[in-house]
Amino acid sequence: MVPSNHAPIPELYVSPEAAKALKNDAGAMPSWDLSARQICDLELLMNGGFYPLKGFLTEADYNGVVHNMRTADGTLWPMPVTLDVSEAFAEKVEPGTDIALRDAEGVILAVMSVTDKWTPNKAIEAEKVFGADDLAHPAVNYLHNQAGKVYLGGPVKGLQAPVHYDFRSRRDTPNELRAYFKKLGWQRIVAFQTRNPLHRAHQELTFRAAKEAQANLLIHPVVGMTKPGDVDHFTRVRCYEAVLDQYPQSTTHLSLLNLAMRMGGPREALWHAIIRKNHGLTHFIVGRDHAGPGKNSAGKDFYDPYAAQVLVAEHQKEIGIEMVDFKQMVYVQERAQYFPVDEVPEGTTVLDISGTELRRRLREGLEIPEWFSFPEVVKQLRRTSPARDKQGFTVFFTGLSGSGKSTIANALMVKLMEMGGRPVTLLDGDVVRKHLSSELGFSKEHRDINIKRIGYVASEITKNGGIAICAPIAPYTATRRAVREMIENYGAFIEVHVATSVEECERRDRKGLYKLAREGKIKEFTGISDPYEIPTKAELVVETENAEVDNCAQQVILKLESMGLIKA
Numbered sequence: 001m002v003p004s005n006h007a008p009i010p011e012l013y014v015s016p017e018a019a020k021a022l023k024n025d026a027g028a029m030p031s032w033d034l035s036a037r038q039i040c041d042l043e044l045l046m047n048g049g050f051y052p053l054k055g056f057l058t059e060a061d062y063n064g065v066v067h068n069m070r071t072a073d074g075t076l077w078p079m080p081v082t083l084d085v086s087e088a089f090a091e092k093v094e095p096g097t098d099i100a101l102r103d104a105e106g107v108i109l110a111v112m113s114v115t116d117k118w119t120p121n122k123a124i125e126a127e128k129v130f131g132a133d134d135l136a137h138p139a140v141n142y143l144h145n146q147a148g149k150v151y152l153g154g155p156v157k158g159l160q161a162p163v164h165y166d167f168r169s170r171r172d173t174p175n176e177l178r179a180y181f182k183k184l185g186w187q188r189i190v191a192f193q194t195r196n197p198l199h200r201a202h203q204e205l206t207f208r209a210a211k212e213a214q215a216n217l218l219i220h221p222v223v224g225m226t227k228p229g230d231v232d233h234f235t236r237v238r239c240y241e242a243v244l245d246q247y248p249q250s251t252t253h254l255s256l257l258n259l260a261m262r263m264g265g266p267r268e269a270l271w272h273a274i275i276r277k278n279h280g281l282t283h284f285i286v287g288r289d290h291a292g293p294g295k296n297s298a299g300k301d302f303y304d305p306y307a308a309q310v311l312v313a314e315h316q317k318e319i320g321i322e323m324v325d326f327k328q329m330v331y332v333q334e335r336a337q338y339f340p341v342d343e344v345p346e347g348t349t350v351l352d353i354s355g356t357e358l359r360r361r362l363r364e365g366l367e368i369p370e371w372f373s374f375p376e377v378v379k380q381l382r383r384t385s386p387a388r389d390k391q392g393f394t395v396f397f398t399g400l401s402g403s404g405k406s407t408i409a410n411a412l413m414v415k416l417m418e419m420g421g422r423p424v425t426l427l428d429g430d431v432v433r434k435h436l437s438s439e440l441g442f443s444k445e446h447r448d449i450n451i452k453r454i455g456y457v458a459s460e461i462t463k464n465g466g467i468a469i470c471a472p473i474a475p476y477t478a479t480r481r482a483v484r485e486m487i488e489n490y491g492a493f494i495e496v497h498v499a500t501s502v503e504e505c506e507r508r509d510r511k512g513l514y515k516l517a518r519e520g521k522i523k524e525f526t527g528i529s530d531p532y533e534i535p536t537k538a539e540l541v542v543e544t545e546n547a548e549v550d551n552c553a554q555q556v557i558l559k560l561e562s563m564g565l566i567k568a
């Protein structure tokens, strides 16, 4: 049973003395450096946000959660909270081993007593938990391409909470929130979960929800991990703070939740409801397409937009939280007012601006009407989303050795420098291998490291408003995709496939390497004795066989112009 909303909820932290002793012992334990997502999960495990879990899921609990949304003892728990590790680390650990869990700086946050170690079937996990084993789903992509191959399970002893340097006064543990509600005498409190800036439609929805539930309002945005491409949490929190003035101070509170979302739609909504119950909430708003991941690889929605409401409705009694469900809110012009889409008065004009349209307007520096958002929110968004022709971006050439990547990339660099405005950096394959990756060879592992280094540098350049031009071979689709994701957090990623055939590259053989590869003197040579996975989603494909370099570079310039990234 979850304690009532004014009583404390159990945490997994040990006493300061026990923490000191454990920290001493931890020096001799195998040490796992937690990923960003695992740090979020651990924080909520330790502070009671994931009550009644006592640690990362064991194999039996995991199987129950994946197949029936319940741990082995029958507790409702819809989302796997697992400690995925590399095979190399797993080899060092057996059930019975205690391991130290550390943050990115090496600080010990917790000790886990490993009881279970197993290799999960990730395809089944994807199918059951997220509804499809489709890499277009961010959590499925994470599962296959980022998460380690082996899972460890077992109870956790908390030593200290992860440190946050930003917005400290806005972050509350479940017990801090419970104590706050108790102090103010708030009995009924409705939570609004969000990963987006708040606009007028959200304000209207939250007002209505609070009224309907006769409750106080907790704006409870996620600041841990959200959908790749979302507005960063720094900007969002500044937006929330700006909107807070619009709410009655005596009935509304803003608190940040360090959750790592999975974008799991209905199951995630249920999980959110459980987490809110643990934070002392009595009511929870579920709107349209709650925690929706967008379209699948066939261009269709992963989940029905109201499936989350159906699933939460089924389980709200068991969780002990009441759902306040809402249809999408739209603006009715004649009334100058927001209405749920199914209550729009007949014969009136409905106005709406989708997320995509909003991003377009921000990108192109177009007007965002007052009926849609608050001027202060728009100002904050414009500060971090300058018009597209002022943002950083990366042009990523990929193709066989000798395909012409470097030559086209050089021509492009010079053309962009001639235009001026933003700094341009060329990360050419050969040059990178001389400076950044001089110790690497051409195995799959080394090529992946090489490309990820290039991606990291390009993402930093993009983040800081520059233009990065990369020209490696980059033969693997998954690695190119990982780089794309890294960069798209900050700006546009334009993949250009220089599609010169291997026959033509070999005929040209400008460096004489194909000859050596044929003679077996160079091993693992791309296109000859090593694979090249042809891009299927490149923004641009350039053929070099009957075209001048100048013309190829011009095709890229035209593409950049059509995307609004440069102005002629």
Ligand code: PPS
Pocket (backbone or CB within 6 Å): 400, 401, 402, 403, 406, 429, 430, 433, 442, 446, 447, 448, 450, 451, 471, 472, 473, 474, 475, 511, 513, 522, 523, 524, 525, 526, 530
């Ligand atoms: S990768 O796969 O993206 O890491 O390769 P990259 O760093 O772009 O390779 C840069 C240049 O290395 C030369 N070279 C080889 N290429 C492919 N396979 C093997 N085994 C190999 N050995 C050396 C090759 O000239 C690449 O140059 P480019 O610029 O592509 O012509």
